Amino acid sequence: GESVGLHLPTLSVQEGDNSIINCAYSNSASDYFIWYKQESGKGPQFIIDIRSNMDKRQGQRVTVLLNKTVKHLSLQIAATQPGDSAVYFCAENNSGGSNYKLTFGKGTLLTVNP
Amino acid sequence: DTEVTQTPKHLVMGMTNKKSLKCEQHMGHRAMYWYKQKAKKPPELMFVYSYEKLSINESVPSRFSPECPNSSLLNLHLHALQPEDSALYLCASSQDRDSRQYFGPGTRLTVL
Numbered sequence: 774g775e776s777v778g779l780h781l782p783t784l785s786v787q788e789g790d791n792s793i794i795n796c797a798y799s800n801s802a803s804d805y806f807i808w809y810k811q812e813s814g815k816g817p818q819f820i821i822d823i824r825s826n827m828d829k830r831q832g833q834r835v836t837v838l839l840n841k842t843v844k845h846l847s848l849q850i851a852a853t854q855p856g857d858s859a860v861y862f863c864a865e866n867n868s869g870g871s872n873y874k875l876t877f878g879k880g881t882l883l884t885v886n887p
Numbered sequence: 888d889t890e891v892t893q894t895p896k897h898l899v900m901g902m903t904n905k906k907s908l909k910c911e912q913h914m915g916h917r918a919m920y921w922y923k924q925k926a927k928k929p930p931e932l933m934f935v936y937s938y939e940k941l942s943i944n945e946s947v948p949s950r951f952s953p954e955c956p957n958s959s960l961l962n963l964h965l966h967a968l969q970p971e972d973s974a975l976y977l978c979a980s981s982q983d984r985d986s987r988q989y990f991g992p993g994t995r996l997t998v999l
Contacts, residue, residue, distance in 0.1 A: 781927050804985075805985050807987055807988075809990075814995075815992055815993070816891075816977050816979075816990035816991050816992045816993045817930065817977070817990045818990070819987050819988075819989065819990075822987055862929055862930075866984075866985060868984060868985030873918055873920070873935045873937065873942060873943065873981070873984040874932055874935070874943065875932070875988060877929035877930055878929065879928075879929060880927075880928075880929055
């Protein structure tokens with residue numbers, strides 16, 4: 774999962790397994806969180822978002838969990854497919870602040886083995 | 888239409904050149920963004936335009952000059968860049984400040 778450091782965290786899973794990607798966010802005032810998927814040579818693609826008044830949100834094959842107590846966010850991908858291979862970024866936003874700034878995590882490289 | 892488009896896809900320029908990157912969206916979004924992304928790193932915010940006015944400049948060098956001609960267009964004018972400015976430049980837009988940002992495919996810039 775995500776961590777502060779020089780290297781891109783990696784996660785390798787077998788096709789069909791479930792994947793869990795973790796993210797520790799920094800700002801306790803952040804109240805809006807987004808997961809993005811970025812494939813090689815492409816721009817980040819929105820996957821799912823969650824606001825701080827929720828602790829779980831589900832999409833198609835994806836679930837985001839938010840634990841505000843420990844400032845932790847996770848992305849669960851069910852039945853992971855080779856097309857899910859990409860770098861995944863979490864991003865946080867303080868919508869009560871005076872700016873539009875999204876702060877991105879370091880990213881996690883997910884590799885799905887067939 | 889939920890697409891942000893960017894041109895060109897690739898750009899190679901010398902340190903004395905002047906070039907521009909272009910971004911367009913037709914989702915009626917009132918906030919538009921420029922990000923810079925180096926390899927294996929997250930996007931770094933450069934500029935934010937809100938209602939066609941510059942809202943945030945993240946201490947970006949003056950050799951990068953943003954422009955927002957109207958609510959659908961965002962340009963980034965480049966002049967006297969350095970090789971370390973080589974990166975993927977991403978444009979994004981959002982409905983307002985606390986909603987999802989939609990990203991374009993980026994312009995891969997190489998400065999020789």
